[in-house]
Amino acid sequence: MSEPLDVAQWARNWEALARQAQASFPGNANAGQPAWSAGQASGNPWAEALFKSAPFAGGKQQSEAIEHLMSGAQGYLGMLQSMASAASGHAGGFGNLPGSGFLGAMTPPAAMGNPFAAAMRSFGSQGARGFEQMMEQFSAVAGPMFDKAKAGLHQPAFGHLREKQENLQKTAQVFIDYQEQSARYDRLMLKVGERSFARFQLKLAEREEPGRQIDSVRGLYDLWIDAAEEAYAEIALSEEFREVYAAVVDAQMRVRQQVQGEIERFCGELGMPTRSEVSSIGERLQAVRRELREEREKQDELRIEVAALNLELAALRSGSTSAAKSAGPITPVEVAKPDRTRKTATEKAPVHSAAAAETRKTAKKPRRKALSKATPLRRGKRSKSPAGKPAEVAIAVARSPGRKDRSAAAAGSFAASIARFARKSKSSSTRSAPPRAKPKAVKRGGGK
Amino acid sequence: MGPLNIEPGKLFEEAQKFQKKMVAGMQVLRNLDDVEFGVTDKEEIYREDKLVVYRFRGANKPTARTPTLIVYALVNRPYMVDLQEDKSLVRNLLAQGEDVYLIDWGYPDLADRWLTLDDYINGYIRRSVDAVAKNAGVKKINLLGICQGGAFSLCFTAIHPHKVKNLITMVTPVDFHTPDNMLSNWTRNMDADLFVNTIGNVPADLMNWCYLMLKPMRLLQQKYVGMVDILDNKVELENFLRMEKWIFDSPDQAGEAFRQFMRDFYQGNKLINGGLRLGKHEVDLRNITMPVLNIFAEQDHLVPPDASRALQGVVGTKDYTQIAFKGGHIGIYVSGRAQREVPPAIHDWLRARP
Numbered sequence: 001m002s003e004p005l006d007v008a009q010w011a012r013n014w015e016a017l018a019r020q021a022q023a024s025f026p027g028n029a030n031a032g033q034p035a036w037s038a039g040q041a042s043g044n045p046w047a048e049a050l051f052k053s054a055p056f057a058g059g060k061q062q063s064e065a066i067e068h069l070m071s072g073a074q075g076y077l078g079m080l081q082s083m084a085s086a087a088s089g090h091a092g093g094f095g096n097l098p099g100s101g102f103l104g105a106m107t108p109p110a111a112m113g114n115p116f117a118a119a120m121r122s123f124g125s126q127g128a129r130g131f132e133q134m135m136e137q138f139s140a141v142a143g144p145m146f147d148k149a150k151a152g153l154h155q156p157a158f159g160h161l162r163e164k165q166e167n168l169q170k171t172a173q174v175f176i177d178y179q180e181q182s183a184r185y186d187r188l189m190l191k192v193g194e195r196s197f198a199r200f201q202l203k204l205a206e207r208e209e210p211g212r213q214i215d216s217v218r219g220l221y222d223l224w225i226d227a228a229e230e231a232y233a234e235i236a237l238s239e240e241f242r243e244v245y246a247a248v249v250d251a252q253m254r255v256r257q258q259v260q261g262e263i264e265r266f267c268g269e270l271g272m273p274t275r276s277e278v279s280s281i282g283e284r285l286q287a288v289r290r291e292l293r294e295e296r297e298k299q300d301e302l303r304i305e306v307a308a309l310n311l312e313l314a315a316l317r318s319g320s321t322s323a324a325k326s327a328g329p330i331t332p333v334e335v336a337k338p339d340r341t342r343k344t345a346t347e348k349a350p351v352h353s354a355a356a357a358e359t360r361k362t363a364k365k366p367r368r369k370a371l372s373k374a375t376p377l378r379r380g381k382r383s384k385s386p387a388g389k390p391a392e393v394a395i396a397v398a399r400s401p402g403r404k405d406r407s408a409a410a411a412g413s414f415a416a417s418i419a420r421f422a423r424k425s426k427s428s429s430t431r432s433a434p435p436r437a438k439p440k441a442v443k444r445g446g447g448k
Numbered sequence: 449m450g451p452l453n454i455e456p457g458k459l460f461e462e463a464q465k466f467q468k469k470m471v472a473g474m475q476v477l478r479n480l481d482d483v484e485f486g487v488t489d490k491e492e493i494y495r496e497d498k499l500v501v502y503r504f505r506g507a508n509k510p511t512a513r514t515p516t517l518i519v520y521a522l523v524n525r526p527y528m529v530d531l532q533e534d535k536s537l538v539r540n541l542l543a544q545g546e547d548v549y550l551i552d553w554g555y556p557d558l559a560d561r562w563l564t565l566d567d568y569i570n571g572y573i574r575r576s577v578d579a580v581a582k583n584a585g586v587k588k589i590n591l592l593g594i595c596q597g598g599a600f601s602l603c604f605t606a607i608h609p610h611k612v613k614n615l616i617t618m619v620t621p622v623d624f625h626t627p628d629n630m631l632s633n634w635t636r637n638m639d640a641d642l643f644v645n646t647i648g649n650v651p652a653d654l655m656n657w658c659y660l661m662l663k664p665m666r667l668l669q670q671k672y673v674g675m676v677d678i679l680d681n682k683v684e685l686e687n688f689l690r691m692e693k694w695i696f697d698s699p700d701q702a703g704e705a706f707r708q709f710m711r712d713f714y715q716g717n718k719l720i721n722g723g724l725r726l727g728k729h730e731v732d733l734r735n736i737t738m739p740v741l742n743i744f745a746e747q748d749h750l751v752p753p754d755a756s757r758a759l760q761g762v763v764g765t766k767d768y769t770q771i772a773f774k775g776g777h778i779g780i781y782v783s784g785r786a787q788r789e790v791p792p793a794i795h796d797w798l799r800a801r802p
Contacts, residue, residue, distance in 0.1 A: 072672030073470075080463055083454070204451040213453035217462055220452065221673065228665045236662075237633055246637035253639070253646040260646070279561060279648060286562035293571070 079221050167262065174258045178251040185248045188241060195231035196224075203227050466676060473679025480682065483690040486527040488539050490550075494579035498554030501576045503583065504530070506542030513802060514613050515547040515584040519573060519604075521596035522705070523655055525697050526552055528781050529594070532690060535782040540791035546798065549580045549589075551597075555699040561648050563702040565603075565709060566727030573604045577611050588613035590798060595619050595751060595777075599713060602759075605736050607729045614801050616741045616794060619777055621751045623758035625717045630662050631750070635714045644707040652698035662749055691782065720762060734764035739801045741769045743790065748777040769797060 203223050207214055214220050235241050264274040494501035501517075518538075520526035529550065530538040541548050551573070556563065580589050591612050593601025598620025605612045624632045644650070660667045678684040718724035724731040740763055744756035753772065760768055771793055773780050780786050 069672040069675050072669040073676065075669045076466075076673045080459070080466075083459065207451035214451060215453045215455070215458065217454060217459060218673075220454070222670070225665045225670045229663055232664065233630070236630055237628065242633050242637050245634050246639070250639050250642055253642045257642070257646045275648075278558065282558060283562045285559075286567075290567065290571075 076218070076221050079224070080217050083217055083220075167258075167265075171258050171262065174251070174254040178248075178255045181244070181248040181251040184244050188235060188244050192228075192232050192235050195234065196228040199231050200224055200227035469676045469679045473676070473685075476680055476682050476685055480686065480689070483686050483693055485532060485690055485694065486530050487533050487536060488530050488542065493549070493583045494576060496572065496575060498556065498560070499572050499576070500552045500554065501579055502550050502552060503580075504538050504542055504548045504550065506539070506548075508545075510542070510547035511545035512547050512798065514586060514588065514590050514798075515549055515580050516541070516590040516592050516616075516798070517577060517580045518548065518550040519591060519593045519597035519601045520551065520553070521594060522553055522556075522568070522701060523596055523698060525694060525699070526550055526594075528694055528778070531694065531782055532687070535687075535787065537781050537786075537791060540787055541794065544791055544795035546795060547584065549583075551576050553699065556649060556702045557700065558649065560702045562704050564704050564727075565600075565712075566729075568702075568705055569600050569603050569726050570607065570729060573600060574608060574611075577604070577608070581611070587611075590614045590616065592616040592618065592794070593620060595621070596709070599719065602719065602733060602736065602763075603724070603726060603731045605738070606731045606733050607726065607735070609735050609737065612738055614739045614741070614798060615736060616743070616797075617756070617759065618743045619745055619748055619751045619756065619780060620742070620759070621713070621755045622762065623717065623720050623755050624714050625720070626752050626754040626758075628752040629755055631658070632714050634658070635710055638710070640707050640710040640715065643710075644703045648703045650701040650703065650706045652700050655701065656696055656698055659750065691778075720758060733759075733762045736763040737765050739767035739769075739797075740765050741771070741794065741797045743771045743773060743780070743793070745773045745775050745777055745780045747775060747779075750777045767801070 200223065203226065204214075206212070207223075214223060260275065264276055267274050489505040490502040491505065492500055493503050503515075518526070518529060520529070530536045533539070538548050538550070553572075577589060577591070581587060588611055591601045591605060591614075593599070593616070595618070598617035599622070601615060601617060602620070602622070605615050621629075626632075647654075675685075675688055678688060712718045712724050716723070719731070719733060722732070740759070742756060742759045744751070744753050746753055748756075757770070760770060773786065773790065775783050775785060780790065
């Protein structure tokens with residue numbers, strides 16, 4: 001153990017150190033004046049002095065961190081301060097400090113303030129950009145009216161000012177509601193403060209055993225933080241908090257919405273664009289962009305198909321299927337074509353859809369015939385076709401043996417592809433059907 | 449015997465030390481340059497609106513055949529995965545031979561107010577995945593989803609399983625209704641429509657404030673008292689400020705997407721309960737049949753471990769691996785342990801599933 005503390009001497013030393021440090025802060029108008037005083041129990045003069053001196057002003061991009069540092073240091077310095085104050089009457093050191101007296105000097109509000117309640121109010125200013133400020137200004141202007149209006153909030157409105165009166169009533173109502181919900185939240189946060197302190201005392205009691213005692217202010221500060229966090233977490237995870245938090249946020253939103261509405265009405269009267277209008281335009285714009293993108297993607301798919309058709313056309317012009325093979329890689333879209341080719345192989349259908357429909361109609365009868373001739377093996381394959389048109393394959397297979405020349409079949413294939421392309425262009429929904437992979441059928445048909 | 453054994457002389461020493469650190473810190477802070485981040489070379493391979501997809505360049509060519517696309521959360525900037533030379537998940541993955549890509553979402557503004565989750569997941573992510581696959585000349589890629597980006601990756605993979613070879617999720621919330629989920633508790637009863645209709649895009653400051661309020665005393669006070677300890681150490685202070693910059697460098701949240709995330713994920717818990725729809729697609733996690741690696745942090749205060757562990761029971765895959773990392777939500781990227789353990793674990797797992 002060290003020598004008993006000569007608090008007076010310690011305070012003089014500390015003050016000298018403080019003066020020295022303070023004097024070194026540039027631009028400090030109070031340089032040389034006593035900044036810290038160990039005897040001052042009220043407030044947090046050490047931290048205040050540190051804050052006022054703004055030692056880090058002029059930093060580059062660290063201002064926010066420094067702001068937090070100063071704020072955090074206030075709590076810690078507050079604890080140092082309160083300990084020194086408490087020690088001034090206990091020259092024997094801190095080990096013998098009566099718990100209640102010492103702790104009384106550094107109850108949560110005294111040592112730390114109540115950051116929780118303040119935080120909710122900051123919820124507006126931090127997140128919703130100046131809500132608190134808005135509330136202050138708003139209440140300064142409209143506050144006196146509320147007292148009068150409170151009694152008549154539910155009175156019906158009449159006459160040509162009916163709408164304005166209703167708005168005023170509603171504004172007053174949401175404002176009062178927000179105040180009430182905020183008060184509920186504050187009460188809950190005070191409960192956090194109380195529980196923090198109770199937990200802190202419990203934790204201190206646990207440290208009374210030899211070897212577990214706290215030997216630094218920092219250790220004490222950390223213990224306090226642990227206690228406060230535990231108490232806060234217990235409440236923040238509760239059903240009660242869930243309900244109160246939602247209520248206060250909702251109430252705040254209703255106030256903001258009401259005020260926004262009033263501002264919009266005012267802007268509307270002046271012929272100025274409003275946020276709602278901008279938002280509405282944004283919504284439409286987004287919808288248009290979404291549609292545009294979808295269409296563009298469809299176009300990309302069509303482009304691939306056109307490229308495939310061009311390849312097929314080139315192959316036809318060259319007059320041989322081998323040319324088609326050598327023309328380039330076959331895309332998945334191309335794989336889906338042969339059944340169409342076969343279907344229209346005997347029809348030579350015109351491109352337009354009405355004719356295509358007609359060809360489908362005329363193709364029905366022979367299809368049945370073809371089905372009846374198809375082998376069980378072929379039927380099995382047809383039944384696997386996902387597009388529900390297995391017969392077309394069989395038709396092509398059944399009819400193609402008598403074909404005179406391959407190029408005629410191939411020409412029909414191209415026409416059918418065009419017809420299908422035209423239908424696809426009109427309805428993209430057909431694209432969702434899985435590709436019918438029957439390229440072999442062409443070979444078979446053509447071969448026969 | 450009382451709980452305190454603070455010797456008066458030690459109290460003075462402590463105060464003196466604090467004071468000295470503050471004074472020394474002034475000098476260091478004044479001379480500190482802006483902190484840099486994002487240290488690994490990268491090239492842009494795809495751009496759309498404010499989104500950019502980057503491919504990172506390592507010292508050597510990647511040995512992995514399948515590229516890995518990192519899908520980060522919307523609520524923070526993705527350079528956390530490449531914060532500085534000795535704290536870079538990306539750099540370490542590259543060193544292992546992985547081919548790493550990343551989606552940078554940018555900073556949404558009012559023009560993005562009406563972006564939906566469908567736009568993000570079936571639009572931006574799908575096109576990014578296609579761009580990466582095209583760039584790498586493959587049909588399927590690996591997805592590495594982080595936090596909210598992990599939830600998005602789960603949705604994407606469930607809808608487009610044919611585009612994903614292996615799925616990795618890191619600190620990803622799946623069950624949003626675990627009893628220790630503070631954010632969920634706060635948002636459960638909130639009127640999401642009133643909230644978004646009123647404020648439109650959700651301001652970044654508000655998001656930050658909510659995160660700080662998860663542990664207000666630790667994050668608003670204790671952390672900065674701890675900062676005094678390193679005030680006279682330039683390198684450590686730079687590291688601290690770099691992290692600080694990342695924490696508060698948050699984008700606003702597109703209102704419509706936020707509304708849906710709050711309603712369907714935080715309130716409806718639809719990843720677990722089912723019924724989640726994104727545009728014309730229904731999200732069914734049973735469609736995720738490819739290998740899944742789920743990494744979570746045991747001391748995560750944002751995404752409780754149980755919220756991530758829940759993935760095991762809801763995906764359709766038979767190849768599910770889970771790694772519990774000893775650390776927190778941020779430590780899993782930047783701690784020394786993370787650098788040693790996480791990238792090799794990811795690489796080994798991927799290498800076994802080429």
